[in-house]
Amino acid sequence: MTTSGEDRPAWADPRWQDEAHAWIETRLAASGRRVTGPVEARIRPWSLVWQVPTDAGPVWFKANNPGTRHEAALLGALAELAPGRVLEPIALDAARGWSLLPDGGESLRDLLGRHRDLTHWERLLPEYAALQRATAPRVDHLLDLGVPDHRPERLPTLLADLLDDEESLRVGAAAGLSPEAYGRLRAELPAYAQRCRRLAELAIPATIQHDDLHDGNVFAGPAGYRFFDWGDASVAHPFGTLLVTLRSVGYGFQLEAGDPALTRLRDAYLEPWTDRHDRRTLAEAADLAVPLTTVSRSLSWRRALDTTDPARAEYAEAVPGWLAELVGG
Structure with a gap:
């Protein structure tokens, strides 16, 4: 998940960010929500997490690096196999390792x-x-x-x-x-x-x-x-x-x-x-x-x-x- 020729993750590329924002907005619109402000980011070598404000409260976008990309597909499987014990995803893109989740509340x-x-x-x-x-x-x-x-x-x-x-x-x-x-x-x-x-x-x-x-x-x-x-x-x-x-x-x-x-x-x-x-x-x-x-x-x-x-x-x-x-x- 690195940008060609550069020692930085793909999510550092503005084009990648534009694509991710568009995906989030499209998936939220399908569930009757819209983005209401800028995202807040948390970045680690293995993932990027955005807190996304919406008109129905915050949601969370996560992008995984290649080594942990399986998480998106796993979230969908767990929501089906063990409902109520994990968050029900709003949207998933398993191929890209992207997930969009509702706010889970207090840890x-x-x-x-x-x-x-x-x-x-x-x-x-x-x-x-x-x-x-x-x-x-x-x-x-x-x-x-x-x-x-x-x-x-x-x-x-x-x-x-x-x-x-x-x-x-x-x-x-x-x-x-x-x-x-x-x-x-x-x-x-x-x-x-x-x-x-x-x-x-x-x-x-x-x-x-x-x-x-x-x-x-x-x-x-x-x-x-x-x-x-x-x-x-x-x-x-x-x-x-x-x-x-x-x-x-x-x-x-x-x-x-x-x-x-x-x-x-x-x-x-x-x-x-x-x-x-x-x-x-x-x-x-x-x-x-x-x-x-x-x-x-x-x-x-x-x-x-x-x-x-x-x-x-x-x-x-x-x-x-x-x-x-x-x-x-």
């Missing part, structure tokens, strides 16, 4: 900023699990839409391929993997593959895995909890979600790893699966999936930073940093 982060109440997570995690379970029968469709395949049986090959990409890992660079950590990761490949095989043997179906589910990516308005910002998502073991979620909750509530409150949240999340699996199996699967998912996080960051935008340098530690956690740094 959970804003709500917790006024009143830190852990029970929000106890209530919403089973709802997120329900979304995953509703989506599981359609994973082939999600893969056809371009959602990345991070299922346990694929992860060892993906890790091996990632280790061959020394440029992304920045081996030996200040913000990259040390040569020692790189060597440990190479040596870890057989054990990693064995753990992936065991996780697959537990036969918990793969489904959509948000891979960045924290309080900033959940709406918590009158319509209930709704989940957004799916650019990092993949088809994967569902329990990999717990890597980011429990870590972010622990940080926000100043809880150490292993705190009983975090265990209670894990169990609340796992509860919907107890109709088909015993709790011991579910706990084993969660214990396996969480560390294995550091590879998924590294891969999602590599896709997000698949751009020549110089701003990507700000996030140089993300790909090697997540991967290093697999061997303790």
